[in-house]
Amino acid sequence: xxxxxxxxxxxxxxxxxxxxxxxxxxxxxxxxxxxxxxxxxxxxxxxxxxxxxxxxxxxxxxxxxxxxxxxxxxxxxxxxxxxxxxxxxxxxxxxxxxxxxxxxxxxxxxxxxxxxxxxxxxxxxxxxxxxxxxxxxxxxxxxxxxxxxxxxxxxxxxxxxxxxxxxxxxxxxxxxxxxxxxxxxxxxxxxxxxxxxxxxxxxxxxxxxxxxxxxxxxxxxxxxxxxxxxxxxxxxxxxxxxxxxxxxxxxxxxxxxxxxx
Amino acid sequence: xxxxxxxxxxxxxxxxxxxxxxxxxxxxxxxxxxxxxxxxxxxxxxxxxxxxxxxxxxxxxxxxxxxxxxxxxxxxxxxxxxxxxxxxxxxxxxxxxxxxxxxxxxxxxxxxxxxxxxxxxxxxxxxxxxxxxxxxxxxxxxxxxxxxxxxxxxxxxxxxxxxxxxxxxxxxxxxxxxxxxxxxxxxxxxxxxxxxxxxxxxxxxxxxxxxxxxxxxxxxxxxxxxxxxxxxxxxxxxxxxxxxxxxxxxxxxxxxxxxxx
Numbered sequence: 001x002x003x004x005x006x007x008x009x010x011x012x013x014x015x016x017x018x019x020x021x022x023x024x025x026x027x028x029x030x031x032x033x034x035x036x037x038x039x040x041x042x043x044x045x046x047x048x049x050x051x052x053x054x055x056x057x058x059x060x061x062x063x064x065x066x067x068x069x070x071x072x073x074x075x076x077x078x079x080x081x082x083x084x085x086x087x088x089x090x091x092x093x094x095x096x097x098x099x100x101x102x103x104x105x106x107x108x109x110x111x112x113x114x115x116x117x118x119x120x121x122x123x124x125x126x127x128x129x130x131x132x133x134x135x136x137x138x139x140x141x142x143x144x145x146x147x148x149x150x151x152x153x154x155x156x157x158x159x160x161x162x163x164x165x166x167x168x169x170x171x172x173x174x175x176x177x178x179x180x181x182x183x184x185x186x187x188x189x190x191x192x193x194x195x196x197x198x199x200x201x202x203x204x205x206x207x208x209x210x211x212x213x214x215x216x217x218x219x220x221x222x223x224x225x226x227x228x229x230x231x232x233x234x235x236x237x238x239x240x241x242x243x244x245x246x247x248x249x250x251x252x253x254x255x256x257x258x259x260x261x
Numbered sequence: 262x263x264x265x266x267x268x269x270x271x272x273x274x275x276x277x278x279x280x281x282x283x284x285x286x287x288x289x290x291x292x293x294x295x296x297x298x299x300x301x302x303x304x305x306x307x308x309x310x311x312x313x314x315x316x317x318x319x320x321x322x323x324x325x326x327x328x329x330x331x332x333x334x335x336x337x338x339x340x341x342x343x344x345x346x347x348x349x350x351x352x353x354x355x356x357x358x359x360x361x362x363x364x365x366x367x368x369x370x371x372x373x374x375x376x377x378x379x380x381x382x383x384x385x386x387x388x389x390x391x392x393x394x395x396x397x398x399x400x401x402x403x404x405x406x407x408x409x410x411x412x413x414x415x416x417x418x419x420x421x422x423x424x425x426x427x428x429x430x431x432x433x434x435x436x437x438x439x440x441x442x443x444x445x446x447x448x449x450x451x452x453x454x455x456x457x458x459x460x461x462x463x464x465x466x467x468x469x470x471x472x473x474x475x476x477x478x479x480x481x482x483x484x485x486x487x488x489x490x491x492x493x494x495x496x497x498x499x500x501x502x503x504x505x506x507x508x509x510x511x512x513x514x515x516x517x518x519x520x521x522x
Contacts, residue, residue: 010308010309010310010311010323010325011322011323011324011325013322014322014323014324040308040310044308046307046308046368046369046372047271047301047305047307047367047368047369047372048271048362048367048368049271049301050271061272061274061275062271062272062275063272063275064271064272065415065459101309101375102371102374102375102378102436102440102441102444103436103440103441104365104371104436104440105371106308106309106371106375107307107308107309107368107369107371107372107374107375108307108308108368108372110363110365110366110367110368110371111307111308111368111369111372113363113368114362114363114367114368117363137426154326156499156500156501158500158501158502159500159501161500161502162513163502163503163517164500164501164502164503165398165489165491165496165501165502165503165518166440166501167435167436167439167440167514167515167518168514171432171435171514171515172436172440174428174432175363175364175365175428175433175436178428179363179364179365179427179428179433180363180364183363198326228426230426235426238417238419239417239419239420239422239425240417240419240420240425240426240427241419241422241424241425241426242424242425242426250511251513252423252512252513252514252516253428253429253432253513253514253515253516254428254432254514255513255514256424257426257428
């Protein structure tokens with residue numbers, strides 16, 4: 001299997017970097033091919049701007065989605081973006097590994113999403129009309145591939161529990177797992193989260209490494225999160241609201257979009 | 262009142278830019294003082310890296326939180342970051358205005374949060390022990406100030422409704438409103454969201470502008486979202502889990518952290 005790891009940490013000699021080494025070693029030992037996009041090493045440019053769209057003139061008004069669609073179709077996106085898109089197409093599984101900063105990803109990784117996820121590649125895919133709202137949420141160019149987050153945080157697991165003040169970790173990560181991974185078509189595996197990473201001793205690091213390796217060995221077989229496919233019959237079209245009666249009694253919020261077991 | 266608008270759109274001649282003009286004009290007409298941090302115009306550097314921390318040597322391992330705390334305390338953060346921190350201290354109300362990209366903020370704005378929100382300034386404030394987990398979630402250096410998001414999206418309101426496939430808009434924005442604004446102490450006003458902005462005609466733009474102005478005139482008087490203060494007695498310490506029985510029957514997820522009316 002081909003595995004792409006998109007890695008976003010400013011210090012390669014960090015716990016996050018050590019976990020990356022563990023992951024690469026373990027995946028290769030399983031016979032997988034691994035590519036790593038180390039965004040800090042690549043000096044990835046985070047901000048979408050005019051320079052991303054060569055055919056938008058200096059005096060022209062920049063409309064990001066239409067410029068992105070035009071340059072993607074014409075093969076005119078910048079070389080750094082095209083290289084990452086190629087890696088995505090090559091991969092069977094994509095791992096996004098980052099420290100949780102302010103309940104989301106570091107800016108450099110958000111900028112990878114903002115730029116690599118071109119219109120026609122990750123959104124604006126498929127027919128859009130009142131009967132069909134494109135290929136997204138379970139369909140799209142990433143369909144057939146798997147994705148997983150590997151996240152480190154200084155916070156305690158209790159603070160991210162069902163009643164914890166930060167919100168449940170799966171809800172905190174929903175804008176990424178559902179919004180950035182399931183949307184372009186990935187099957188999304190449950191996130192791997194390492195807590196309290198600022199205080200790990202050697203034995204605890206060995207423990208976290210072992211847990212990660214055990215998750216990596218199930219990459220091909222683990223059940224993805226049961227997010228509901230947009231075009232699978234569960235949603236009204238075009239309002240894209242969940243049909244009544246599909247949820248557990250009293251259920252609200254993000255969990256509506258996960259099918260009951 | 263002093264109002265800071267942090268603006269993150271790559272095209273000043275966009276609908277978002279036009280709404281910025283409307284906002285500045287209306288706020289000044291009310292007698293407020295306004296500063297705008299236009300992040301693209303400032304060519305804001307998004308990625309936290311080694312160059313943010315002058316006292317970390319080339320061979321030293323970069324630990325972001327401790328480097329940030331040390332350089333913040335010593336007044337050694339970079340000039341661009343110090344200038345933004347000064348604006349935050351000057352402001353009575355802060356507005357964050359941006360297009361919703363991939364269910365979050367553009368990378369350039371996330372990079373403003375990642376860099377301006379130093380340790381000792383926006384987190385790691387106050388005493389941290391088993392009895393008190395710092396000044397955060399309703400306390401902190403931003404206490405006494407108000408904040409509000411002004412967000413544009415191409416999506417339909419139905420898609421962000423209670424049962425909409427994108428998730429309820431207040432839950433989608435929770436990692437920002439609760440995680441990035443309430444956390445350092447802001448009182449957070451309900452978000453202003455303009456939907457389907459790619460298709461607005463002139464009359465619809467006038468309508469959205471009028472709605473925005475009406476919200477801006479209530480900046481000082483509107484009730485903030487009733488997020489629960491961490492240190493107000495609603496949470497167990499140090500697990501920071503909501504005490505049993507405070508929520509509406511059957512309530513789960515992010516809404517637990519909003520007090521019932």
